[in-house]
Amino acid sequence: xxxxxxSQQSVSLMGRVLSPLLGKGSGRFLMLIGIxxxxxxxxxxxxxxxxxxHDPTQIxxxxxxxxxxxxxxxxxxxxxxxxxxxxxxxxxxxxxxxxVAVLICMAIGLPIGLISAYNGGNVDRAIALIMDSIYAFxxxxxxxxxxxxxxxxxxxxxxxxxxxxxxxxxxxxRSQVLAVKEMPYxxxxxxxxxxxxxxxxxxxxxxxxxxxxxxxxxxxADSILTTAGLDFIGxxxxxxxxxxxxxxxxxxxxxxxxxxxxxxxxxxxxxxxxLGFSLISEGYAERTNPKLR
Amino acid sequence: xEELLRIESLSVEYRTGETSATAARNVSLEVRKGETLGLxxxxxxxxxxxxxxxxxxxxxxxxxxxxxxxxxxxxLRELKNDEMMALRGKRIxxxxxxxxxxxxxxxxxxxxxxxxxxxxxxxxxxGDAKSRTxxxxxxxxxxxxxxxxxxxxxxxxxxxxxMIGLALALRPSLIIADEPTTALDVIVxxxxxxxxxxxxxxxxxxxxxxxxxxxxxxxxxxxxxVMYAGRLAEVAPTVRIFENPxxxxxxxxxxxxxxxxxxxxxxxxxxGSPPDLLEIPSGCAFHPRCPFAFDRCGIEVPTPISxxxxxxxxxxxxxxxxxxxxxxxxx
Amino acid sequence: MIMILLTTxxxxxxxxxxxxxxxxxxxxxxxxxxxxxxxxxxxxxxLYLQYFDYLWGLLHGDLGISMAGAFEPVGPQIISRFPxxxxxxxxxxxxxxxxxxxxxxxxxxxxxxxxxxxxxxxxLIYAFPVFFLGMILQLIFGIWFRLLPVGGRLDPGVxxxxxxxxxxxxxxxxxxxxxxxSGNIPMFIDTVxxxxxxxxxxxxxxxxxxxxxxxxxxxxxxxxxxxxxxxARGLKERTVVYSYALRNALLPIVTIxxxxxxxxxxxxxxxxxxxxxxxxGTYLVDRINFRxxxxxQGTVVFLAVLISSVSLIVDILYAYLDPRVRL
Numbered sequence: 028x029x030x031x032x033x034s035q036q037s038v039s040l041m042g043r044v045l046s047p048l049l050g051k052g053s054g055r056f057l058m059l060i061g062i063x064x065x066x067x068x069x070x071x072x073x074x075x076x077x078x079x080x081h082d083p084t085q086i087x088x089x090x091x092x093x094x095x096x097x098x099x100x101x102x103x104x105x106x107x108x109x110x111x112x113x114x115x116x117x118x119x120x121x122x123x124x125x126x127v128a129v130l131i132c133m134a135i136g137l138p139i140g141l142i143s144a145y146n147g148g149n150v151d152r153a154i155a156l157i158m159d160s161i162y163a164f165x166x167x168x169x170x171x172x173x174x175x176x177x178x179x180x181x182x183x184x185x186x187x188x189x190x191x192x193x194x195x196x197x198x199x200x201r202s203q204v205l206a207v208k209e210m211p212y213x214x215x216x217x218x219x220x221x222x223x224x225x226x227x228x229x230x231x232x233x234x235x236x237x238x239x240x241x242x243x244x245x246x247x248a249d250s251i252l253t254t255a256g257l258d259f260i261g262x263x264x265x266x267x268x269x270x271x272x273x274x275x276x277x278x279x280x281x282x283x284x285x286x287x288x289x290x291x292x293x294x295x296x297x298x299x300x301x302l303g304f305s306l307i308s309e310g311y312a313e314r315t316n317p318k319l320r
Numbered sequence: 321x322e323e324l325l326r327i328e329s330l331s332v333e334y335r336t337g338e339t340s341a342t343a344a345r346n347v348s349l350e351v352r353k354g355e356t357l358g359l360x361x362x363x364x365x366x367x368x369x370x371x372x373x374x375x376x377x378x379x380x381x382x383x384x385x386x387x388x389x390x391x392x393x394x395x396l397r398e399l400k401n402d403e404m405m406a407l408r409g410k411r412i413x414x415x416x417x418x419x420x421x422x423x424x425x426x427x428x429x430x431x432x433x434x435x436x437x438x439x440x441x442x443x444x445x446x447g448d449a450k451s452r453t454x455x456x457x458x459x460x461x462x463x464x465x466x467x468x469x470x471x472x473x474x475x476x477x478x479x480x481x482x483m484i485g486l487a488l489a490l491r492p493s494l495i496i497a498d499e500p501t502t503a504l505d506v507i508v509x510x511x512x513x514x515x516x517x518x519x520x521x522x523x524x525x526x527x528x529x530x531x532x533x534x535x536x537x538x539x540x541x542x543x544x545x546v547m548y549a550g551r552l553a554e555v556a557p558t559v560r561i562f563e564n565p566x567x568x569x570x571x572x573x574x575x576x577x578x579x580x581x582x583x584x585x586x587x588x589x590x591x592g593s594p595p596d597l598l599e600i601p602s603g604c605a606f607h608p609r610c611p612f613a614f615d616r617c618g619i620e621v622p623t624p625i626s627x628x629x630x631x632x633x634x635x636x637x638x639x640x641x642x643x644x645x646x647x648x649x650x651x
Numbered sequence: 652m653i654m655i656l657l658t659t660x661x662x663x664x665x666x667x668x669x670x671x672x673x674x675x676x677x678x679x680x681x682x683x684x685x686x687x688x689x690x691x692x693x694x695x696x697x698l699y700l701q702y703f704d705y706l707w708g709l710l711h712g713d714l715g716i717s718m719a720g721a722f723e724p725v726g727p728q729i730i731s732r733f734p735x736x737x738x739x740x741x742x743x744x745x746x747x748x749x750x751x752x753x754x755x756x757x758x759x760x761x762x763x764x765x766x767x768x769x770x771x772x773x774x775l776i777y778a779f780p781v782f783f784l785g786m787i788l789q790l791i792f793g794i795w796f797r798l799l800p801v802g803g804r805l806d807p808g809v810x811x812x813x814x815x816x817x818x819x820x821x822x823x824x825x826x827x828x829x830x831x832x833s834g835n836i837p838m839f840i841d842t843v844x845x846x847x848x849x850x851x852x853x854x855x856x857x858x859x860x861x862x863x864x865x866x867x868x869x870x871x872x873x874x875x876x877x878x879x880x881x882x883a884r885g886l887k888e889r890t891v892v893y894s895y896a897l898r899n900a901l902l903p904i905v906t907i908x909x910x911x912x913x914x915x916x917x918x919x920x921x922x923x924x925x926x927x928x929x930x931x932g933t934y935l936v937d938r939i940n941f942r943x944x945x946x947x948q949g950t951v952v953f954l955a956v957l958i959s960s961v962s963l964i965v966d967i968l969y970a971y972l973d974p975r976v977r978l
Binding site: 379408424426439483 | 877879880883894901974
């Protein structure tokens with residue numbers, strides 16, 4: 028047992044997180060496809076200014092609602108804007124909000140969970156109750172509520188989404204801490220003067236990291252869908268900016284004439300972005316949880 | 321005694337992807353009417369697999385790869401699915417190891433019986449099934465009033481009684497009991513074993529008792545079959561097995577039973593460990609651990625030879641003995 | 652728990668923004684108008700009193716007053732829009748559960764390639780933006796093939812009827828129900844035709860979770876001892892799969908149904924927008940665009956209470972289904 032622990036310590040955090048990538052199995056396959064998708068979309072969004080052939084906001088560039096052709100490979104929307112450019116640019120806001128949201132809720136949820144569970148008592152129980160209440164609430168509604176009052180900025184939207192996911196991290200950490208807290212080796216460490224807290228950290232670390240990866244990737248996927256949804260109903264970005272959700276709002280108006288390209292590519296990108304993270308999550312969970320095979 | 325069940329050269333394999341593990345290899349056994357056959361071996365010896373094969377519940381990735389199973393004259397492997405299902409529970413029944421997980425948590429105890437009875441006897445009314453169930457429960461020492469209780473309201477011992485009751489309710493000819501008392505404490509174990517003995521006598525059943533516990537075998541079995549790494553090592557009447565075991569493995573097994581009266585206080589164990597079923601040693605599977613092994617043991621697989629009345633063992637050591645015996649008797 | 656939600660809503664909508672009236676009118680506000688609104692809405696009272704009013708009002712079913720000029724009570728407005736959402740949610744849920752459980756069981760039993768397909772379906776459909784799926788369905792069935800209507804609850808010519816007992820109108824607002832109660836079959840058919848696409852879109856997306864959980868639980872349960880023991884008794888395979896395996900595999904799924912309802916509400920908001928259904932979702936978005944904060948608050952409170960109630964019902968249902976909890 029001692030030997031095993033010390034070799035665990037020597038494996039770096041990155042090593043532990045990435046280890047499920049090795050070996051065989053369908054989990055790995057799923058993860059790789061997921062990573063491929065996310066990297067593709069991330070790179071595309073990051074290099075949009077260089078990649079995009081035209082200005083995505085320029086109206087009247089091409090004929091209105093023209094199908095995909097050689098000049099405009101993804102077609103044009105009702106305002107004659109190039110859909111290829113809009114699709115390339117469309118993910119930036121959504122991805123940015125997702126990243127900020129996940130970072131915020133990790134930064135808040137994990138420490139709170141750790142400290143609250145460690146100290147225990149009624150405070151811990153009260154916080155857990157609050158967390159459970161928030162957890163059950165639909166993120167979209169909460170986001171709508173916050174945005175309606177505070178307006179739309181990247182931070183606001185990210186905060187609104189983050190709030191609903193904080194409980195997930197809180198729970199993950201708390202369950203680990205509660206499981207380990209009463210273990211004799213924690214007391215033993217305390218009795219020789221080691222801070223109980225740091226011992227706790229050392230023992231919960233391996234389990235927490237793999238759970239956090241799964242939760243984080245699911246949160247990413249969810250936040251992408253929520254942000255796109257908010258954009259779609261008009262509570263997101265100002266409508267002049269290129270965004271997949273907004274494209275769907277506009278494209279919808281062109282649907283009756285059968286202009287499928289006005290919605291298809293943007294919608295597809297939202298799907299692929301969410302799917303990418305979901306696949307990573309599924310694959311990772313499968314690799315780290317033997318029961319799921 | 322007439323034979324009820326005859327297993328002929330049965331082999332069972334578990335295959336996952338590229339690898340396959342042989343759970344049972346070329347096993348031939350019989351269970352006679354009215355007897356209790358004790359089937360012993362360590363974990364991985366194939367004894368449970370044999371039991372599952374008889375009742376036809378070997379599921380993928382496991383397969384019966386060869387051999388035949390004759391029950392009351394019928395070849396079970398030739399039967400169609402629904403024919404086998406009709407046999408299960410009615411003529412051949414099984415008792416499982418862990419009573420805590422063998423009952424449906426959301427079904428009342430009584431309903432387990434009623435449903436089961438009515439499956440095999442479609443004409444049976446619910447009322448009749450219920451009264452029969454109450455009779456069975458009382459037979460088992462469980463108050464009939466508990467017919468509407470749920471499994472979690474019963475103790476482990478009582479649940480195992482229920483399992484026994486379920487196995488016996490339709491008076492099957494053969495009961496296969498797979499480690500029926502392993503999950504129970506010794507006092508409850510004694511009660512369960514007594515119950516099984518009483519019911520066996522009362523209803524003239526045949527019992528295939530699978531266990532790793534030589535003590536239970538000594539108490540319950542008429543004959544004993546010893547398995548190792550999926551093969552039959554030795555089979556003989558109980559008394560003879562204990563007094564004069566022929567196979568080195570059987571001898572080692574018996575020696576390793578802790579004996580409070582033994583002179584040396586060191587616990588005897590069999591050196592080494594049971595083989596990984598994915599890589600069974602060539603020749604006789606026991607040879608790496610056998611104190612008497614010689615060259616031939618690692619190359620050829622010994623087949624069971626008669627070692628006396630109603631006894632067999634699969635070991636090359638015995639060939640000389642038998643030859644000498646037959647020479648002697650000829651002389 | 653519900654108290655926490657209610658308080659949170661109060662904090663976000665009333666405390667944090669300061670005076671919602673100012674928000675509504677922004678800079679162009681005539682101070683007299685602002686004062687009038689503030690007073691009329693009770694926003695000039697001390698905060699703790701406002702909180703008390705808020706809770707007290709809720710107990711009496713008072714969800715506040717609209718800021719949209721006419722100061723109409725929000726409650727009745729919500730009630731008039733709720734049935735559409737309820738209808739959509741209900742049928743979507745049925746689709747989700749039916750599709751989810753059946754495919755989950757199918758995948759768990761078959762194994763191999765069909766099972767992989769089921770697994771992928773589960774992941775894929777859950778990542779699908781529900782409004783995008785809605786659009787695709789509209790495109791295929793409404794525009795290309797002209798089989799089903801693209802939006803709304805009824806065709807323009809069809810008037811909703813309802814049952815009246817004596818002189819008491821029994822109007823639920825749930826068109827499928829009202830039409831059946833009043834014997835209006837053409838209305839029923841029309842409602843169903845309008846419901847198919849949105850219910851399928853929302854239902855399929857929600858089914859993702861059910862598929863995955865059913866599949867995983869079934870795979871595990873099918874290997875359980877009591878299932879093998881049941882087979883050993885010669886019970887029919889169908890009985891074993893449904894009455895033994897599925898019955899137990901579904902138990903943990905009931906516990907997440909409360910959460911699924913929350914997802915259903917989110918999805919309903921988006922679906923209603925997409926299909927032009929006049930339900931609570933579109934009402935909410937509408938009110939936000941009009942900066943009618945009190946109405947928004949009322950609606951969110953209503954949803955919070957609704958979700959909490961559903962969670963409670965689910966908990967009770969679970970206790971009924973699992974005898975181990977009951978006794």
